Amino acid sequence: MVCSDRALRVGVCGPVGTGKSSLIALLCRELSETLSLAVVTNDIYTDEDARLLRAAGVLDADRIRAVETGACPHTAIRDDITANLIAVEELEGDYAGLDVVMIESGGDNLTATFSPALVDVQIFVLDIAGGGDVARKGGPGIERADLLIVNKTDLAPYVGVDRDQMVADAEAARDGRPVIALSRTDRSSIDALTSWIRHQFAHHREGTLVPVDPGPMAAHSHAHSPGDHVHAH
Template identity: 50%
Template sequence: MNVQAKIGSQEKSRVGAARVGIGGPVGSGKTALIERLIPAFAARGISIAVVTNDLVTAEDAERLRRSGLIDPKRVMAVEAGACPHTVIREDPTLNIAAADELEMIFPNVELILIESGGDNLASTFSLDLVDWWMFVIDVAGGDDIPRKNGPGVLKCDLLVINKKDLAPHVGVDLPQMLADARNARGDKPIALTNCRAREGIEEIVDLIAKQLLFR
């Protein structure tokens, strides 16, 4: 995995834990990415918490609570109830409240990951909710995704192309997919990952630490 290019620092709008959004289509590997990020941040002594979003369940939150990777009390679930875009973009009140509550319970938390569940290529995060956000797609979803110019792909601070190991098995030209993503995003960074094999995780942690935690 390579993080492509540098990104400009974005000033935090609040005092307290940095808040990072993780969005993307269903099945792209958002929760799997979080499962790899949790121990990677822990190894650096960075205290984290997680907010997950699902439509009418707490499935992703329960998966993380059962994982043994994080104190279950540090994982909070938000049920969107309808369009998942609403609670991360138009009216992120529920997510803001969840993140605020985690900060109250765990005053030492330095980073809160906010995962949006059930989204598509139009998913974007309100900057009232997060300081920085990434959008996760995967090669099995089709190598034409970067060419579709969805707002998620274009506007995120980091585009993550996951499951790179599947490219030869699903007929995807990975170098061309990466070239299309670069063409769509200009100099904004892109990461190639294989979450199952933990490939590319440390580079993402490095970028988050540089941009948000240790400026």
């Protein structure tokens, strides 16, 4: 077994407005006393997410770096990952002993996933206010990311979503892969998230963590009634 001495690279992706930046801020606040952290954000033409995290004071400002993708954010986390790799490697060079680098995708759609050449594990984030049916619609991130977060669950009563049903749909779509229903007002959900990160970090340090590619497509079928054409990937 070969132990890894570089940082664990955690990808955080999901549609616009699902709470990716606030999730990263939460993890920084919860973990920074015991782990050495850094962040890389992705935006098309700005460094706004990086500036927001710096303004929040969750880490020293220089530990938060921005990548301006200039094109579809999906491209920079999956197809041509050069800019993100450079940013991560610069952080690892600047901060000896860095434990975890979190890489935030620019807001994309349900098809966004990270290349396993860029991240060791990836988190896909859904917003409960985005609709209770989103989880069962599937997609590579929803179905096969290492962790699915159903975020802002405290908002469920105000947006007419059945929280328990959405979580059950997510669990059914993921075939046993972990799902966390997260709320900043629910301490147990925060503890579950930080425990998951620590568990991945331990496996990474041991050299037993193997990145898994969720793929650009998820298995699906277009069969709706007898005689319909079945189309699966």
